[in-house]
Amino acid sequence: MRITLIPLLLVVAAACVPALCGKEEQPVLQLEAPVETRSRFAALDDVRLLANGLLQLGQSLREFVQKTKGQINDIVHKLNIFDHSFYQLSVLASEIKEEEEELKKTTVVLRANNEEIKGLSVEISSKVDSILQEKSRLQNKVEGLEEKLSSMSHGLVTIDQVAEIGGLKEVIHSQERSITALLNAVREQTDQLNHQRVKINILEEKVNETIERMPDIFNSEAPTLSPYLTSSSTNTANLPTDCSDLFKRGERVSGVYAIRPTGTEPFMAFCDMSKDHGATVIQRRRDGSVNFDQNWEKYENGFGDFHGEFWLGLRSIHSLATQGNSVLHIQLEDWKQNRRFTEYRFNLNGPESNYTIHLTHLFGDLLDPMSNHTGMMFSTKDRDNDNHQESNCAHYYTGGWWFNACGDTNLNGRYFHMRPKWRSDRRRGIQWKSVQKASYSLKLTQISVHPVASPNTTPSTSASYETGVFL
16 A cells, blocks of 8 residues: 555655745755755755655544444344334334224124114114004004994994904904014013114124233233142152153042153153043143243243143253153144144253254154154244244244244144134144144143153054144
């Protein structure tokens, strides 16, 4: 840089020498040659000073340019982050808007039905009034005819005419009974319409309450699982290592027990004793009573209710898997009471690798979408460990799971009692791609862990697992 600047600086300096000298130019021209030579060397010193100043200025400009480039790159990076966040917010806003529009449409339909019922009720009331008035007029005419007939019957009416008049009276009474029955039917219809209108008003109020409570339902925090309570008289060394060990000791009743896997602290767990072995249940869904859209801390330590829905916790599941030879048993049921199961050889790494799962399919009557998830780390809405570069699968599909990118398998998704209208909502449900079809939310799930069966256990015995009940 300095080598290229020196010729340019010399030219600039030569052009600036007269200006630097100012009024001293005339005396220099009048001096002899030796004096001119001394003046020229004095000007070169000034040129050197000017060159050094320009070099320092160039160095400062270069540093300023580099610093500015770094600031621009930082701004561009922040803009990219902002664009990505804005895109995600736009997607969520559009989904919320769709749900809001659907609820508004439902409310409009309910109001229209209510107005239609009101109109029918008014119309029926007017018809009832007109029928009553017509009945009164007919009754007055009949009474008048009876009086006339009675006055004319003295010697003017024959026996046949009397019989005919009696027949006419019977017809009139029959019509009167028919009118009375019709009026009763109209009253019943009016009562039913009023009852339906009350139901519509109640349903409309429930819809409005649901709209107001939706954020609270979706953001509710799940309860903590019952902890293991120690006492001075408790001997933790005698606790079973898992539910299979408890089964071997003779226990046959399913329920909540204290267990202590090898090398870990004891904790409470639900033991399923309905098979020919004991299985430690690590997850159960059955009624939507627990919100499974929780953060990393909840999924690591466990949440829910052992007597309802719960997640045992990644720490506890890891401690069960470290005992070796573990089998993961997955049991599913759809809304048509179709029940299926599958089993995997199972291992789970610890927290240092974000609980990476390793699966090898064994057998079962379900297809195997979980093989696409083997080797994946666990992800939650506040800790994104999936393979999707542009989205957080746990945040979009809700619930913590071993997401890939993102896949159609998530047994910790949102529980739906009714099939959502929008496909984006259905994909947030309890998913297992091989059941029915994609975007079909399941009714019941249970995931349990037990040791590998002994060699004398036949496959037919293992296949009978699907006949077990959800506890």
